[in-house]
Amino acid sequence: MPSLGRLHLITDTRPGRDPLAVLRAALPVARAELVVQVRVTDDATDREAYDLARRAVALCAPYGAMCLVNDRLHVALAVGAAGGHVGADDLPVAAARRVLGPTAVLGATARAPGPAAEAVAGGASYLGVGPCHATDTKAGLPDPIGPEGVRAVAGAVAVPVIAIGGVTAAAVPALRAAGAYGVAVVGALSAAADPARATAELLGALTC
Numbered sequence: 640m641p642s643l644g645r646l647h648l649i650t651d652t653r654p655g656r657d658p659l660a661v662l663r664a665a666l667p668v669a670r671a672e673l674v675v676q677v678r679v680t681d682d683a684t685d686r687e688a689y690d691l692a693r694r695a696v697a698l699c700a701p702y703g704a705m706c707l708v709n710d711r712l713h714v715a716l717a718v719g720a721a722g723g724h725v726g727a728d729d730l731p732v733a734a735a736r737r738v739l740g741p742t743a744v745l746g747a748t749a750r751a752p753g754p755a756a757e758a759v760a761g762g763a764s765y766l767g768v769g770p771c772h773a774t775d776t777k778a779g780l781p782d783p784i785g786p787e788g789v790r791a792v793a794g795a796v797a798v799p800v801i802a803i804g805g806v807t808a809a810a811v812p813a814l815r816a817a818g819a820y821g822v823a824v825v826g827a828l829s830a831a832a833d834p835a836r837a838t839a840e841l842l843g844a845l846t847c
């Protein structure tokens with residue numbers, strides 16, 4: 640697997656957001672430390688997902704940043720993304736690995752050590768672990784697991800753990816201390832008044 644960036648920016652699906660503007664602000668700051676995950680609403684058409692992912696891949700390329708596609712692995716393949724991310728409602732990890740092939744980057748959501756180990760056995764290259772803290776960005780999430788939940792998962796697997804859910808720069812040190820390799824954010828960048836500055840703050844917290 641190519642080296643995985645530590646700051647994962649997931650595109651904001653909420654109305655009125657401009658995910659590509661956030662990418663344009665974050666990429667020159669984080670460059671290859673940025674992983675962009677293209678995520679669309681469940682009711683978005685494949686064409687909409689494809690158009691957004693195609694643009695994201697093109698924006699990432701000059702910076703050496705990796706672009707992944709959430710859920711829709713056929714879109715990931717169609718746009719030449721580096722891989723995809725799946726969770727409990729998506730293709731099982733082993734099936735996703737078969738779709739993407741042996742060298743693609745495959746992320747899987749895991750909220751506890753047992754499922755985390757199963758995901759790695761199925762071929763996950765990294766794990767998205769959370770929600771670490773409360774968040775309004777996605778409805779229907781279980782209770783936050785906190786840094787201790789991250790520690791439990793990180794101690795059970797040998798792949799990078801990416802902490803997600805309500806992550807801010809202030810939360811990063813405790814998550815890193817718990818074994819997180821990196822973090823995934825939506826609101827911390829998408830809702831920031833200055834996304835470039837917010838990117839620098841997150842990156843600073845991740846690399847100090």
Ligand SMILES: Cc1ncc(COP(=O)(O)OP(=O)(O)O)c(N)n1
Binds near residue numbers: 747
């Ligand atoms: C890095 C990362 N971690 C977790 C998720 C959540 O994926 P999933 O559980 O499949 O939920 P949706 O994002 O598809 O709503 C993620 N996308 N990225």
Ligand SMILES: Cc1nc(C(=O)O)sc1CCOP(=O)(O)O
Binds near residue numbers: 649768775
């Ligand atoms: C898409 C998603 N998945 C989560 C999980 O825990 O599986 S939390 C989440 C949303 C993260 O957004 P924010 O950084 O704004 O809290």
Ligand SMILES: [Mg+2]
Binds near residue numbers: 726
């Ligand atoms: Mg999913």
